């Protein structure tokens with residue numbers, strides 16, 4: 001096979017590697033072996049730049065000493081490898097040792113190589129590493145070879161980016177899950193000690209740290225209260241730290257988290273001196289603007305034990321979120337204790353705590369934002385909750401930098417208020433009641449809600465009391481609005497009350513909005529206790545909003561990956577096709593030219609010399625058998641499908657795929673139902689290829705259910721006199737396939753979609769058949785499609801395995 | 814004046830054979846080369862008047878060979894003869910005179926040869 005086809009094959013193979021879900025190190029290893037196999041280099045290595053210390057690290061190699069992977073670090077100012085990365089330049093040398101830039105790295109076995117081809121791996125205009133090829137014999141690299149390696153380097157960038165994105169998202173998703181789990185636990189804990197231990201332990205897990213410490217504010221000092229993980233520091237860090245002093249004290253004072261990836265700059269700090277961490281994240285535990293403590297996590301564990309890498313900004317973000325939950329819980333327990341002493345109020349406050357707990361749970365379960373906000377305002381206004389007469393919520397719009405009225409809740413007149421209070425039933429579970437109760441039916445708040453929604457003020461001193469609450473970051477209790485410097489008459493008239501309170505909603509320094517409450521009907525005085533409790537409440541609102549934003553962001557990046565994956569899948573389908581046609585065209589045109597050309601000569605030359613005639617005939621026969629051989633090969637599909645068989649747990653494979661589609665399916669209102677039998681066992685298949693089959697079917701089903709529906713994936717063992725295998729069923733409740741096209745759905749290029757290639761089912765069929773299996777379609781009674789795949793179980797040494805091994809050999813000559 | 818000489822470079826034996834037969838009939842002397850090395854040698858020794866070049870060949874392919882030839886010889890006309898359609902628009906960028914897609918009907922190729930060597934209008 002000549003060079004063009006090999007090129008396409010390499011790219012395709014690397015595309016496949018990029019799309020597989022093995023760990024990045026493994027992927028690079030596979031890429032290296034492809035490079036070696038296809039370019040004829042005697043040694044090939046990938047080195048990546050560690051941005052923290054500007055060293056190049058061997059990530060994968062074949063031909064050089066494999067023990068040096070992840071070990072030897074080459075400073076970027078050294079040798080040819082350094083030159084390539086510094087200058088983002090390709091270097092091709094027939095005799096590397098003659099070049100002044102050449103500086104052999106001792107111990108890696110470079111001495112035996114003569115020629116070198118080194119190509120930078122570029123990402124966003126920066127060199128992030130290089131591919132380093134070497135040959136033993138002296139060699140002059142052609143332009144084409146250089147270009148090929150350049151293209152491979154581009155692919156490697158894709159692989160790295162894709163896997164970084166993937167790993168990050170996976171990590172973040174799991175962080176978010178533990179975050180919610182943590183919140184649930186802290187909401188139900190009544191013991192500060194447990195809570196703090198939990199916090200220390202959880203924070204370690206979330207950012208893969210080695211050790212963590214929690215300090216709690218007591219007057220002007222931070223007292224260490226809990227720690228988890230490795231043995232951090234001596235007794236000295238267990239002494240209280242003054243707020244404002246050292247790394248930990250500074251964070252408490254400035255109320256801002258930070259990452260220090262080289263803590264030696266804080267050499268005089270007590271904590272740093274005692275614990276001597278390699279890297280540390282420190283976050284304040286904040287309730288609004290009040291610091292209740294500090295959390296520090298030290299030493300992120302790298303790929304190898306004892307190998308520490310720096311923390312990333314996202315991790316600061318995650319810990320900060322965790323700390324908000326923790327701070328609220330700590331504050332709550334604090335209040336709890338204080339309250340225990342005041343027994344007169346005890347009962348009421350316990351009830352309030354119960355509400356807080358319920359709201360905390362509701363934040364995680366209520367699906368839409370408006371319902372959640374209404375629920376929270378409901379808690380503020382209903383008599384069994386905080387019992388304010390009215391509540392109004394204003395949120396910051398970041399784009400316009402305005403505070404905008406979002407919702408108002410409460411009766412519109414005295415009469416209405418009396419009506420409601422009279423008819424109010426005895427409520428057992430306030431949150432549940434609020435969630436199931438529709439305020440509109442009661443005719444409440446429509447006027448107030450409209451009024452609030454029409455209020456928009458700029459966030460500066462000209463906007464009056466609402467923005468000032470936010471800017472100052474503290475609550476205002478206003479018994480007489482007409483006397484207040486931030487309030488003008490207009491505002492009083494608009495909201496129709498002269499006494500009220502305004503409370504800011506701030507989460508982690510982020511200004512989210514304000515809440516205004518009043519007792520305009522009962523004219524009950526708003527006490528400091530009421531406000532303290534309201535402040536508490538608002539932190540939940542802030543958190544709900546913040547959480548939603550965080551979640552949205554994570555989801556977006558998760559979607560990014562899906563898009564990339566889809567693109568890769570599609571481009572693979574097309575390149576498989578392109579490869580096939582390019583190859584076919586070439587392999588057919590040449591023999592046809594010979595056959596046709598010589599036949600023409602025979603026809604136009606009746607008196608042709610018999611020797612010549614024989615020679616022509618032989619050539620024609622040669623070419624005909626060449627075509628026949630080619631067609632036979634295509635028929636057995638050995639060119640389209642290569643199979644790498646491995647023992648695979650099909651159920652796991654399905655779980656993995658479904659995990660990826662969770663969000664997409666939710667967005668599309670598709671319920672995924674799994675009916676995976678535990679008795680299917682493992683079977684010998686090419687997992688990557690098989691994954692494609694399942695993904696193709698899942699895609700098709702999703703496409704067929706634009707308005708939502710149910711997708712069922714089922715596995716079951718099949719064992720009888722004739723069969724021993726697995727049946728896999730993918731069923732949807734979509735449009736189904738019209739009878740007149742059923743015959744064509746497995747044909748290549750048959751599609752009814754604007755953007756379809758029509759290759760999904762055709763490829764799936766080929767793949768299933770290469771496994772000795774079958775794929776069939778039938779309509780679902782009641783509408784929808786059912787695809788069933790049967791795969792026979794084959795053992796090592798069976799016909800299929802043999803056939804695949806030999807077809808692979810044919811392919812790689 | 815002696816016969817004009819055409820150098821054919823193609824890795825497939827039967828194709829070279831077919832060209833040889835046809836070009837002889839047209840009255841040219843024909844030199845055959847199965848790879849870049851042979852082609853460069855014949856180029857030096859025989860000084861052909863025209864080169865017919867295949868693109869897809871193992872080791873050094875036609876484009877690469879064309880680059881090499883053009884780096885010290887800008888005048889000898891070159892016709893690319895290939896199974897691919899896709900590169901057709903690029904041939905003059907590469908410094909070739911014509912691009913002919915391989916076919917059992919050699920009329921187009923012959924037309925280009927006549928145009929280039931004899932100034933015929935096809």
Ligand SMILES: Nc1ncnc2c1ncn2[C@@H]1O[C@H](COP(=O)(O)OP(=O)(O)OP(=O)(O)O)[C@@H](O)[C@H]1O
Nearest residue numbers: 700701704736745751752756757758759760761785
């Ligand atoms: N579950 C299904 N429900 C309804 N129609 C289906 C289903 N699966 C496949 N089809 C029909 O079969 C056709 C061929 O499917 P195939 O997967 O081969 O290509 P495609 O989906 O159109 O294109 P691509 O896979 O490239 O997106 C589809 O266009 C669609 O009309």
Ligand SMILES: [Mg+2]
Nearest residue numbers: 696700760761
């Ligand atoms: Mg499809």
